[in-house]
Amino acid sequence: MGIDIANDACIRAIGEVFGSGVPVFGATTSDNMRGLVSYQIFGTEVYEHSAWLVGFADPSLEVVSRATHGFVAFGDPLIVTRADHNRIIELNGSPAWKVYTGRLGLAEDASCGDTIPVGALAEALPPDLAAAYGSPHILRVVTRVDADGSMHYATTIAEGTRLWLTVRDEERIFRDLDVMVEQIREEAGGRSPEAVFHADCLARGRHMFNRILKEELVSRMQMPFAGEHGIPPWLGMYGFGEFASLAGTNAYHNYTTALYAVFRKPVTLKEGGR
Numbered sequence: 001m002g003i004d005i006a007n008d009a010c011i012r013a014i015g016e017v018f019g020s021g022v023p024v025f026g027a028t029t030s031d032n033m034r035g036l037v038s039y040q041i042f043g044t045e046v047y048e049h050s051a052w053l054v055g056f057a058d059p060s061l062e063v064v065s066r067a068t069h070g071f072v073a074f075g076d077p078l079i080v081t082r083a084d085h086n087r088i089i090e091l092n093g094s095p096a097w098k099v100y101t102g103r104l105g106l107a108e109d110a111s112c113g114d115t116i117p118v119g120a121l122a123e124a125l126p127p128d129l130a131a132a133y134g135s136p137h138i139l140r141v142v143t144r145v146d147a148d149g150s151m152h153y154a155t156t157i158a159e160g161t162r163l164w165l166t167v168r169d170e171e172r173i174f175r176d177l178d179v180m181v182e183q184i185r186e187e188a189g190g191r192s193p194e195a196v197f198h199a200d201c202l203a204r205g206r207h208m209f210n211r212i213l214k215e216e217l218v219s220r221m222q223m224p225f226a227g228e229h230g231i232p233p234w235l236g237m238y239g240f241g242e243f244a245s246l247a248g249t250n251a252y253h254n255y256t257t258a259l260y261a262v263f264r265k266p267v268t269l270k271e272g273g274r
Contacts, residue, residue, distance in 0.1 A: 004049075004143040006086035007241060007252035008155040014053070015250070024250040025065050025260040027199035027239025038240075061194065062265050064187045066180045067244035067251075067258035070173030073122035073137050073164035078103065080161040086153045087146075091163075095149030100142065103165060112142055116203050120255050121153075122164040132247035134176055139166065141203075141241065141254040154241055154254055177217060177257060181224050184261050192227045197260040198236035199244075221259060 007028065014024055029038050040050040056063075078099060082090035091099040101110050104119050122137035130136045140163075144152040198221065222231045242258035244251065 004152045006154075006156045007243075009086075010051075011243065011250045011252060018055075020250075023063050023065065023245065024243045025063060025197065025199075025245075025258070026243050027237060027258070028241040029239055056262075060265055061262055063260050063262050064184050065244040065258065065260040066184055067242055067246070067253045067256040068134065068173075068176040068180045069120075069139050069253070069256045070169055070176045071120055071122065071135075071137075071139055071166040071255060072169050072172070073166050075165055077162035077164045078121075080157055080159055080163065083157045083159050083161075086156050087150050088153050088157055089148075089150040096151045097145045097149040100151065112145060115142055120166045120168075120203075122166045123161060129247050134179060137164065137166070138246075138251075138253060139255040143240075155252055174217070174220065177220055180257075180259065181221060184259060185224060188261065188263055189266070191263045191266070193225055193232045193261040193263055195233040195235070195262045196222075196225060197262070198234065199239050199242045199256075199258045199260075200236065201242065201255045201257075202238040202240065203255055217257065221257070225261065 011024055015022065029040070038049050038051075040047050040052055042050075042052075078091045080088055080091060081093050082088075088096040090096055098108050100119070101108050101115065104110075104115060106114060106118075119142065121140045121142070123140055124130075125133060125136060125138055129138075140154045142151045143154055146152075218236075222234060225232055240254075242253045242256050244253055244256070244258040244260065246253075
């Protein structure tokens with residue numbers, strides 16, 4: 001998936017073709033967090049700024065997905081005073097990149113890769129979504145900066161939006177992960193997953209100061225799903241952003257761990273046991 005697009009528009013486009021009820025899950029990619037291109041391979045060709053979309057057509061399958069970040073917003077918000085689609089042109093009435101890097105304590109000539117480990121932006125969620133998410137904010141990343149000082153946001157952004165800087169909370173990362181896993185298991189109703197897909201934000205792993213113990217995180221994800229035959233088939237990746245359900249609706253996230261557990265739908269017996 002291309003890294004500098006409005007990912008909410010991507011979700012909307014998929015829904016227009018396949019139906020809004022089709023769950024979308026997976027992750028965007030980047031070039032080791034430099035934020036320049038998004039390489040994808042098809043056959044023997046390598047493409048930049050391209051996307052893979054794979055569909056599961058088995059009607060007996062369903063996916064239960066969740067995402068969690070564990071970051072906390074702080075300080076006074078930055079106000080988006082001028083925007084165009086997913087491009088933030090001004091913050092607090094001045095060129096966006098200058099204000100953003102200044103708030104982070106970085107030089108204006110910093111790259112996107114310099115800002116990603118320390119510059120997660122928090123956008124407030126309405127109360128109902130905040131309750132479902134377990135956090136009052138959803139996080140966003142800056143994916144590109146233009147010569148005029150405007151910066152590309154991960155989703156469409158409206159003028160007047162308030163954006164906070166954030167700090168990672170190690171204890172909350174683990175606690176919220178445990179809650180997310182339990183929510184998936186509860187929704188499964190005792191069923192074991194056929195497979196689990198897992199997307200982790202690259203900035204949440206080794207690139208984030210090497211502070212988080214990834215092995216412990218992965219263990220706390222996998223062991224609750226283990227059955228008599230061990231851990232189910234599991235495919236994980238590091239990405240630039242994650243597609244996962246939010247209150248039952250397809251949504252785009254940043255800086256999260258996202259899990260997508262694939263289950264067989266319960267078999268409903270017809271009258272007479274047939």
